[in-house]
Amino acid sequence: MTTTAPASRRGAAAARQDGGKGLTFLRAVHAEWLKLTSLRSSYIILTISLVCMVGVGLLSTFALTAMVSGFIAIDAEQGGAGQQSLVDEFGIMAREVPAAGTVIAQFLVASLAVMQIGSEYGTRMITTTLIAVPRRITAVLAKTLVIAGSAFAVGVVGALISYAVAQPLLEPHGLNYPLIADGVIRGIISAGAYLALIAVLGLSIGALLRNSAGGIVTILGILTILPILVAILSGLNDSFKDLGLFLPTSAGMDMVAIRTAQDHLTQVQGGLVVLAWAAVALAGALVTVKRRDA
Amino acid sequence: MIEAYGLTKTYGKRTAVDGVTFTVQPGQVTGFLGPNGAGKSTTMRLILGLDRPTSGRVLVNGRPYVEHAAPLREVGALLDAKALHPARSAVKHLSVLAATHGISRNRVDEVMAMTGITEIARKRIKGFSLGMGQRLGIAAALLGDPRTVIFDEPVNGLDPEGVQWVRNLSRHLASEGRAVFLSSHLMSEMAQTADHLIVIGRGRIIADAPVAEILAQGRDRSLVRSDQLDELRAGLAAGGIAFRELEPGLLEVSGAEPRKIAWIAREHDALIHELTPVRASLEEAYMELTRDEVEYRSAALAGAGEGTR
Numbered sequence: 001m002t003t004t005a006p007a008s009r010r011g012a013a014a015a016r017q018d019g020g021k022g023l024t025f026l027r028a029v030h031a032e033w034l035k036l037t038s039l040r041s042s043y044i045i046l047t048i049s050l051v052c053m054v055g056v057g058l059l060s061t062f063a064l065t066a067m068v069s070g071f072i073a074i075d076a077e078q079g080g081a082g083q084q085s086l087v088d089e090f091g092i093m094a095r096e097v098p099a100a101g102t103v104i105a106q107f108l109v110a111s112l113a114v115m116q117i118g119s120e121y122g123t124r125m126i127t128t129t130l131i132a133v134p135r136r137i138t139a140v141l142a143k144t145l146v147i148a149g150s151a152f153a154v155g156v157v158g159a160l161i162s163y164a165v166a167q168p169l170l171e172p173h174g175l176n177y178p179l180i181a182d183g184v185i186r187g188i189i190s191a192g193a194y195l196a197l198i199a200v201l202g203l204s205i206g207a208l209l210r211n212s213a214g215g216i217v218t219i220l221g222i223l224t225i226l227p228i229l230v231a232i233l234s235g236l237n238d239s240f241k242d243l244g245l246f247l248p249t250s251a252g253m254d255m256v257a258i259r260t261a262q263d264h265l266t267q268v269q270g271g272l273v274v275l276a277w278a279a280v281a282l283a284g285a286l287v288t289v290k291r292r293d294a
Numbered sequence: 295m296i297e298a299y300g301l302t303k304t305y306g307k308r309t310a311v312d313g314v315t316f317t318v319q320p321g322q323v324t325g326f327l328g329p330n331g332a333g334k335s336t337t338m339r340l341i342l343g344l345d346r347p348t349s350g351r352v353l354v355n356g357r358p359y360v361e362h363a364a365p366l367r368e369v370g371a372l373l374d375a376k377a378l379h380p381a382r383s384a385v386k387h388l389s390v391l392a393a394t395h396g397i398s399r400n401r402v403d404e405v406m407a408m409t410g411i412t413e414i415a416r417k418r419i420k421g422f423s424l425g426m427g428q429r430l431g432i433a434a435a436l437l438g439d440p441r442t443v444i445f446d447e448p449v450n451g452l453d454p455e456g457v458q459w460v461r462n463l464s465r466h467l468a469s470e471g472r473a474v475f476l477s478s479h480l481m482s483e484m485a486q487t488a489d490h491l492i493v494i495g496r497g498r499i500i501a502d503a504p505v506a507e508i509l510a511q512g513r514d515r516s517l518v519r520s521d522q523l524d525e526l527r528a529g530l531a532a533g534g535i536a537f538r539e540l541e542p543g544l545l546e547v548s549g550a551e552p553r554k555i556a557w558i559a560r561e562h563d564a565l566i567h568e569l570t571p572v573r574a575s576l577e578e579a580y581m582e583l584t585r586d587e588v589e590y591r592s593a594a595l596a597g598a599g600e601g602t603r
Contacts, residue, residue: 020395020438022364031393038386039379124377127344128434131371132394134343134360293345 028142053101053158098159099191099256113202118212151199155192197278204281300350312497325488326477333497334477366438375431380420409433424451481580519568529562
């Protein structure tokens with residue numbers, strides 16, 4: 001160890017060539033992807049979400065075919081006059097099968113999204129994250145993109161599998177349909193988009209509350225308890241009925257629907273409402289995380 | 295290199311860091327010393343942009359940490375060895391951090407080898423001992439081959455071998471021209487590792503000087519035993535030399551070198567049968583410096599005895 005200071009500094013400079021290429025948004029996204037995929041819990045929750053998508057799709061297919069047999073039997077007794085319109089009606093319901101699972105999968109996706117950042121605060125990993133990615137907007141957006149992308153994939157893949165497994169069951173009733181049938185692809189993509197937006201909402205709430213348990217209770221409250229509350233209130237006053245349409249669950253149902261009810265939002269309106277929920281929450285989370293001490 | 299200018303951080307009414315100004319130079323180990331709660335960790339969080347200063351600013355290698363294009367290349371930091379997800383394996387944890395900067399898998403293996411955690415790389419962090427966690431934290435800090443290294447209480451929880459290792463590593467990193475900034479509440483540790491010391495107490499800088507200089511500030515004293523204490527006391531008092539009686543027959547004399555004490559004893563016919571010079575240890579110099587700055591002090595034992603005991 002007789003190297004002079006300048007020589008050893010040159011040594012350090014040489015060693016420094018493997019210090020990486022610098023922080024970018026895409027690299028932050030890659031890191032967040034590794035975080036998600038290096039935890040068993042992520043796989044478990046995403047797999048269960050997928051199973052729920054397909055399971056609920058199957059259940060609603062069974063329910064539909066049972067209903068169809070019943071109605072057609074009654075209709076036949078009455079002379080078979082209404083058969084064609086009934087088949088049309090059931091056809092629409094059949095096309096709603098692929099996205100049906102979002103009703104349940106949203107809870108899992110929302111919880112996973114909350115945990116994605118809540119657990120970092122819980123384990124103080126957030127300190128390490130923000131040392132590596134001190135640009136906080138980058139850090140939060142990278143997380144958002146990864147969880148939203150995963151949720152979108154679960155929604156789309158789940159809906160596609162639901163579509164595929166439903167067809168053979170629908171066929172005996174003449175209710176099977178091609179993927180390119182009216183609204184089917186839009187419904188499948190909307191299922192993914194809805195889950196992605198719910199994930200953004202969940203992650204934002206997790207970031208705001210910095211706590212997994214509190215965040216999950218809050219997001220599940222928004223998704224399940226708020227609609228019940230509004231339903232009770234709308235019994236008292238009609239104006240609450242309209243308010244209910246703007247809750248994420250109701251707007252999400254309209255968003256993924258093949259045909260929405262007359263007094264409900266259209267698919268596009270529903271999508272915009274859910275988007276607004278996600279965007280406002282994310283903006284709040286970004287501003288808060290940026291300003292607050294880590 | 296770290297430059298802090300008038301850095302202040304208040305949490306509500308409590309001022310954790312109170313207008314500190316200091317520089318951490320490259321090529322040497324700078325010890326950041328202070329009692330618990332003195333503001334060491336807060337200062338480090340301010341350096342890394344984790345907390346926002348109430349006023350003042352701090353630059354790392356010439357810029358606020360957040361503004362660097364490759365932050366991990368500039369600063370490697372170990373603030374909290376437990377700041378990681380316990381369900382991840384060590385190698386995954388490091389890979390995640392490496393990914394943020396496009397650092398190669400080779401480098402991940404390299405820092406694991408450097409810190410001796412290669413064998414447990416695939417184990418979940420959950421089962422790590424405190425020492426292993428600390429090594430993983432240091433591995434993470436070294437990933438980007440940073441120009442400045444910040445370790446908060448790096449030897450906490452390490453066994454003697456680990457302590458030695460951190461010491462050698464710190465010295466080695468500084469010898470490569472990096473700025474090494476270590477915090478500790480243990481002066482003895484710093485005495486062996488640091489070139490320069492910044493002492494902080496209640497959020498203020500108490501001392502900022504080379505270790506040798508801080509040592510020199512400590513009072514030199516001598517222990518003197520004599521059979522003619524009265525004569526000796528009179529002589530010392532006449533010479534204006536401070537002393538106190540530690541026990542019957544034993545004086546602690548400060549501010550006079552042994553030769554002078556011996557002369558005084560001779561002039562006053564006092565027989566000395568012990569004259570021991572006591573070099574101030576860094577520990578004592580530190581206690582002296584921080585005496586008024588300790589946030590939670592143990593009550594004097596004598597005073598405590600008055601109560602229920």
